[in-house]
Amino acid sequence: MPNQHGASLTTWDSIRLVASKLREGFAGAPEKLRELLTGQSNMLRFALIAGVLIALCAALLGVTLVLKRYSLIGDGLSHVAFGAMTVAGVLSIAPMAVSLPVTIVISVLLLRGDKAKLKGDSAIAMLSVSALAIGYLLMNLFAPVSQSSNLSADVCSVLFGSTQKSILMLTAKDLLLCAILALVVIFVYSFFFNKIFSVTFDETFAEATGTHVKAFRVLLAVIIAITIVLAIRLVGALLITALIVFPTLCALRLFKSFRGVVACAVVISVLCAVSGILLGAALGTPMGSTIVVVDLTAFLLCILIDAVKGVFVK
Amino acid sequence: MELLRFEDVSVGYEGKPVAEHLTFTVNEGDYLCIVGENGAGKSTLMKTLLSLRAPLQGTITFSPALKKNEIGYLPQQTEIQRDFPATVTEVVRSGCLNRSGLCPIYTKAQRKTADDWMERLGILPLRKKSYRALSGGQQQRVLLARALCATKTLLVLDEPVAGLDPIVTADLYALIKRLNTEDHLTVIMVSHDIAAALTYADHILQVAHGGCYFGTTDAYRTSEPGSQFIKRAGESNA
Numbered sequence: 001m002p003n004q005h006g007a008s009l010t011t012w013d014s015i016r017l018v019a020s021k022l023r024e025g026f027a028g029a030p031e032k033l034r035e036l037l038t039g040q041s042n043m044l045r046f047a048l049i050a051g052v053l054i055a056l057c058a059a060l061l062g063v064t065l066v067l068k069r070y071s072l073i074g075d076g077l078s079h080v081a082f083g084a085m086t087v088a089g090v091l092s093i094a095p096m097a098v099s100l101p102v103t104i105v106i107s108v109l110l111l112r113g114d115k116a117k118l119k120g121d122s123a124i125a126m127l128s129v130s131a132l133a134i135g136y137l138l139m140n141l142f143a144p145v146s147q148s149s150n151l152s153a154d155v156c157s158v159l160f161g162s163t164q165k166s167i168l169m170l171t172a173k174d175l176l177l178c179a180i181l182a183l184v185v186i187f188v189y190s191f192f193f194n195k196i197f198s199v200t201f202d203e204t205f206a207e208a209t210g211t212h213v214k215a216f217r218v219l220l221a222v223i224i225a226i227t228i229v230l231a232i233r234l235v236g237a238l239l240i241t242a243l244i245v246f247p248t249l250c251a252l253r254l255f256k257s258f259r260g261v262v263a264c265a266v267v268i269s270v271l272c273a274v275s276g277i278l279l280g281a282a283l284g285t286p287m288g289s290t291i292v293v294v295d296l297t298a299f300l301l302c303i304l305i306d307a308v309k310g311v312f313v314k
Numbered sequence: 315m316e317l318l319r320f321e322d323v324s325v326g327y328e329g330k331p332v333a334e335h336l337t338f339t340v341n342e343g344d345y346l347c348i349v350g351e352n353g354a355g356k357s358t359l360m361k362t363l364l365s366l367r368a369p370l371q372g373t374i375t376f377s378p379a380l381k382k383n384e385i386g387y388l389p390q391q392t393e394i395q396r397d398f399p400a401t402v403t404e405v406v407r408s409g410c411l412n413r414s415g416l417c418p419i420y421t422k423a424q425r426k427t428a429d430d431w432m433e434r435l436g437i438l439p440l441r442k443k444s445y446r447a448l449s450g451g452q453q454q455r456v457l458l459a460r461a462l463c464a465t466k467t468l469l470v471l472d473e474p475v476a477g478l479d480p481i482v483t484a485d486l487y488a489l490i491k492r493l494n495t496e497d498h499l500t501v502i503m504v505s506h507d508i509a510a511a512l513t514y515a516d517h518i519l520q521v522a523h524g525g526c527y528f529g530t531t532d533a534y535r536t537s538e539p540g541s542q543f544i545k546r547a548g549e550s551n552a
Contacts, residue, residue, distance in 0.1 A: 190418070194407075195411055198408040200394075201395065204389045207364075208365075208385065209464045210412040256400075259404065260399070
């Protein structure tokens, strides 16, 4: 295949090229990061603050979603948020002004109760692909008239949180909004921690003994929607599920109490997000994919620790 | 004192009645067993009793002494709980939540209540253990302790011995009987186990499509529907 210089590259050559690029990236990383962190631009600092807050929220809600077997609902919602964002783009309104309310409404409808008809996994699959298809279709239809000139880069950034328009492009106003929403989620979750445990562990008992389970479902649905809309900025719509499931799956391997699992998931999620952002910035790789790969590595490490622990206990 | 009264109540779902014309009362200190065949509406009746479902017709009167947040409930285990990360203490304490209002943490008194019940049920040594690592009988005791934290008056149990071996089953029945006699808790139990129902309960409610029977255990034994049901259950066990 001809590359940009016109010469043809073998597979081996391309691997060597990538390897040397990565080696250079790692070698120059400390210098580059110091520059980014202490320099004039707030880009990386803002990204780190937002990343930590978003990772924290995603880990908190991930525990409930994973334990309730609702991981796919999170995935479906992220696609809905993507669809809503493109509609906002077409109408030239701020993306969050549309995607936040739409995602909250769909989330409440999906998680409202066991009688909700949309809960089946095929229904969620249907919702996901429809939202994705409509989103992409609208972007294409309106591409010629919108101000943005680079359609594929736009799509890529929303779906994968790639370098353009991603977490690195936060303005101070974006960051403030993000921080407020994240703090609301964190506050609600910690304030109702015991009740969330009870409702997650045994909804029927909670309802029979007088907890307002329906109100809690709505509350959870709302904070889940907020978290997902925020997380699109960090990793993109397609990769959000990773932020939700990986920290919990890691923590489940290491802890046996609910409190322990939640705390561990939060720590792992924040550590992975921070290292993913720093790695991505240093190597120039896309933030979203880098964070997810770090998450995956953490998960594999946890499996290893669990296995080693099993050997020693026996 | 009368705790709750069902008058000509029909229960069911999506407008279709499963069990009809139920009339019975539960007094303080009663031990009522709800028996009947599969599909006769025992579980639906229990959900209605717990106000999880509205009755299709008839009236249910709760005594003012019985507030909704004073009912202890031992549900059947769900799929989610089997691999749920939670310590015994976490599960038991969650029973206290129905009376804590908006308070985000457990009070000292609530923690004490949880500890006391764990002690009574012999699961205090397990308090730091993971719920998913326990045996079936131990798990039932944990869920029973949680139910007891939620009530001072009425304990509602849904097939509490399902899946337990005979020894553990006998222990659990004896324990529930003690809670009834010593702690004066009113017990309502849904059960498949007609023999145990006849041994421990003082009232029986038989739910069936044709008609329901309600009376004391002695009267039930000699009644027409009772003797027939006991005979059939005996034949199928033999």
